Amino acid sequence: MRCIPLTVIRGDERVKEPHVEFFERPRDPLPGNLLFEALDPPEEIILAANPRLTRELIEGILKAAKETENIVILELSLTEMNLNGGYTGLTPKLFAERVREAAENVGWFGYVLHADHVALRRGTDDEIENVKRELLARVEAGFTSFAIDASHLVERKGKSVEEKLRKNVEKTAELFRFLDENLGHRSYGREGEVGVIGGELTDIPEALHFVESLKMNGVDLHWLAISNGSKHGVSVDAEGNVIPQLTIDLKRTVEIVDALWARGHRSRIAQHGMSGIPLYLIAEKFPKGKINKGNVATYWMLMIWNILRIYEPELYRRIYRWVVSRYGEEGVPEMETFTKYSKYAIKEFSHSLDKISEETRNAIREKAYAEALIHIKAFGMNKTAKKVYRYIRDKNIRY
Numbered sequence: 472m473r474c475i476p477l478t479v480i481r482g483d484e485r486v487k488e489p490h491v492e493f494f495e496r497p498r499d500p501l502p503g504n505l506l507f508e509a510l511d512p513p514e515e516i517i518l519a520a521n522p523r524l525t526r527e528l529i530e531g532i533l534k535a536a537k538e539t540e541n542i543v544i545l546e547l548s549l550t551e552m553n554l555n556g557g558y559t560g561l562t563p564k565l566f567a568e569r570v571r572e573a574a575e576n577v578g579w580f581g582y583v584l585h586a587d588h589v590a591l592r593r594g595t596d597d598e599i600e601n602v603k604r605e606l607l608a609r610v611e612a613g614f615t616s617f618a619i620d621a622s623h624l625v626e627r628k629g630k631s632v633e634e635k636l637r638k639n640v641e642k643t644a645e646l647f648r649f650l651d652e653n654l655g656h657r658s659y660g661r662e663g664e665v666g667v668i669g670g671e672l673t674d675i676p677e678a679l680h681f682v683e684s685l686k687m688n689g690v691d692l693h694w695l696a697i698s699n700g701s702k703h704g705v706s707v708d709a710e711g712n713v714i715p716q717l718t719i720d721l722k723r724t725v726e727i728v729d730a731l732w733a734r735g736h737r738s739r740i741a742q743h744g745m746s747g748i749p750l751y752l753i754a755e756k757f758p759k760g761k762i763n764k765g766n767v768a769t770y771w772m773l774m775i776w777n778i779l780r781i782y783e784p785e786l787y788r789r790i791y792r793w794v795v796s797r798y799g800e801e802g803v804p805e806m807e808t809f810t811k812y813s814k815y816a817i818k819e820f821s822h823s824l825d826k827i828s829e830e831t832r833n834a835i836r837e838k839a840y841a842e843a844l845i846h847i848k849a850f851g852m853n854k855t856a857k858k859v860y861r862y863i864r865d866k867n868i869r870y
Contacts, residue, residue: 488857489860489864490540490854490856490857490859490860490861491540491856493856493860493863494537494542494579494580494581494856494860495537495578495579495580496580497574497575497580498580498870499580499613499615499870500570500580500582500583500584500613500614500615501542501580501581501582501583501615501859501870502583502615502616502657502658502659502660502870503544503583503585503615503616503617503659503660503661503693504616504658504659504660504661504693505658505859505862505863505868505870506542506544506583506660506855506859507660507693507694507737507739507763508862509855509858509859509861509862509863510763510855510858510859511737512760513739513759513760513761513763514759514760514851514853515759515760515763515850515851515852515853515855516742516753516757516759516760516762516763516764516765516850516851516852517542517543517544517763517764517765517850517852517855518532518536518541518543518544518765518767518843518846518847518850518852519543519544519545519546519585519587519741519764519765519766519767520532520543520544520545520546520767520768520771520843521546521547521548521551521587521766521767521768521771522545522547522771523547523551523559523768523771523772523814523817524559524771524772524775524817524824525775525824525827525832525835526569526572526573526576527573527832527833527835527836527839528771528775528835528836528839529545529569529570529573529839530573530576530577530836530839531835531836531837531838531839531840531841531842531843532545532839532840532843533573533574533577533579533581533582534577534579534836534840534843535839535840535841535843535844535847536579536581536582536843536847536856537577537578537579537581538844539844539847539852539854540854540855540856540857541581541847541852541853541854541855541856542581542582542583542855542856542859543581543582543583543843543847544582544583544585544616544764545570545582545583545584545585546584546585546586546587546616546618546766547559547561547566547586547587548587548588548589548590549586549587549588549589549590549602549605550588550590551587551768551814552566553605553608554604554605554608556818557818558814558815558817558818559814559817559818559821560817560818560821562608562612563586563605563608563609563611563612563614564608564611564612566612567584567612567613567614570582570584581856581859583615583616583660584612584613584614584615584616585614585615585616585617585618585660585662586606586609586614586616586617586618587618587766588618588620588664589602589605589606589609589617589618589619589620589646590602590620590621590623591620591621591623591624591642591646592623593623593624594621594624594638594642599642599645599646602646603646603649606646606649606650606653607653610650610653610654614659615657615659615660616659616660616661616662617647617650617659617660617661617662618662618663618664618694618696618741619642619643619646619647619661619662619663619664620663620664620696621638621639621642621643621646621664622639622664622665622666622696622698624638624639624642625638625639626638632676632677632680633680633684635677636665636677636680636681636684639665639681640680640681640684640685640688643663643685643690644684644685644688644689644690647661647685647689647690648688648689648690651689657870658870660693660694661690661691661692661693661694662692662693662694662695662696662741662764663681663682663685663690663692663694663695663696664695664696664697665677665678665681665695665696665697665698666696666697666698666699671698672698672699672700672720672723673697673698673699673723673727674723675726675727675730678695678697678727678730678731679730679731679734681695682695682731682736682738683734683736686736691737692736692738693737693738693739694738694739694740694741694763694764695727695731695738695739695740695741696740696741696742696743697724697727697740699719699720699721699723699724699727699740699742700718700719700720700723701718701719701742701743701744701745701748717748717752719742719748721756721757721758724740724742724758724761724762725758725761727740728740728758728761728762729761739760739761739762739763739764740761740762740763740764741763741764741765741766742757742762742764742765742766743766744766745765745766745767745770746767746768746769746770746773747769750845750846750849751849753765753849753850754848754849754850754851759850759851765846765850767846769814770842771839771842772813772814772817773810774835774838774839774842775835776790776809776813778831778834778835778838779827779831781834782827782828782830782831782834783827783828783831786820786823786824786827789820789823790813790816790820791805791809791813793816793819793820794808794809794812794813794815794816795808795809797812797815798811798812798815
C-alpha cells in the first residue's frame with residue numbers, strides 16, 4: 472500500500488515538510504504526554520481507535536492520519552488484550568507488533584500506543600498483582616500512554632466525596648507510581664477515571680477531588696474519563712441498525728473542565744463510548760479541546776462485520792451462528808445479541824480471520840481509511856503532527 476507523499480513546492484523542486492518527513496521515518500510510538508503538551512491550547516478531539524481486528528484496519532486509520540498530517544492514538548483495553556489474549560487473542564506484545572507492521576506498511580509513525588482501561592474491579596491484592604504484571608507487559612512492549620481505571624472501587628456508602636473516592640485515588644496513585652518505577656526516564660501519557668461509564672453522572676466536586684488528590688500523590692493527569700451519560704458499545708434495533716446515542720451531558724462535561732482549569736489543572740476529558748454518537752453531532756456540538764480524546768472501538772468492529780458479510784459470507788455466517796447460539800436469549804432480537812456479544816468471536820475465529828482474501832483485506836483497509844478521514848474531520852483535528860513536531864523541535868526532545 473502506498474500513501475501520497477505530502478510536499479511543498481519550491482520552484483520545480485518538491486520538498487517534504489519537516490513534520491511529514493519526521494513522522495514518516497521509523498521511530499518508536501509517540502509518548503502520550505508529548506501529544507498532550509504540544510496541543511496547547513487544545514482545539515481538537517484526538518481520535519483514539521481500538522482496532523480489535525486485522526492489521527488492515529490499523530493501516531487504513533494510519534493512512535488517513537498520514538494524509539491529513541495528524542497523530543492518532545491506537546489502544547486496546549485490558550479485556551480486549553492481556554497476557555492470556557483477552558477476547559481478541561492479542562497480548563500487548565502482539566498488538567504492539569501489529570501496529571508497528573501497519574506503520575511500516577503505511578510509512579507513518581505518528582501514533583501513541585495507549586493501554587486503555589487497565590481496570591481494577593475489586594481492588595484485592597491478587598488483582599493488583601495481576602494488573603501490575605499486565606502493566607509490565609505493556610511497558611516491555613513499548614506502550615507510551617496508560618489509562619488506570621479504578622472507578623469501580625467507589626465506596627457508595629461514603630458520607631463525603633473523600634470517603635467515596637478514597638480507594639479509587641489510592642489504587643490509581645499506586646499503579647501510576649508502579650509505572651514510574653518501571654518506565655524509568657521514559658515519559659508517558661496518563662489517564663484516570665472517576666465515575667463508572669454508564670453509571671451516575673460525575674459531579675464537579677468529585678472530578679476536582681480526584682484530580683487534586685492524585686496531584687498531591689505525585690500524579691498529574693493528562694486525560695480524565697468521567698461518567699457523563701455515555702456508554703460503551705452501541706445499541707441497535709431488531710434489524711441491527713445503530714440507535715444514535717444522544718444522552719451525553721455536554722453541559723456537565725464543560726462545567727467540569729472549566730472548574731479544573733480554573734484551579735490551574737490542565738486535565739482534559741477523555742470521552743469514552745463514542746461509537747454510537749452521530750458524527751455530525753460531534754462536529755457541530757462537542758466542545759473540542761475540553762473533550763480532547765475520543766475513544767472509538769465498537770464502530771470499527773461493526774464495520775468489519777459488515778464487510779465480511781459481503782466479502783466473506785460463509786465466514787460471517789459461521790461467526791453469526793456461533794454468537795447467537797452461545798449468547799442468544801428468548802425475546803431478544805438476534806441482531807441485538809450479535810452486536811453486543813460478537814466481540815467474543817474474535818478470538819474464537821482468529822485463525823479464520825487471518826485467512827481472509829486479499830480482496831477483503833483491501834476493502835477493510837480502504838473503508839477504514841474513509842471512515843477515519845470523516846472521524847478526523849468531525850473531531851476537529853487539524854495537522855496535529857505539525858504542532859507536535861514543532862513542540863519536539865523547539866524543546867529539543869528525543870524519544
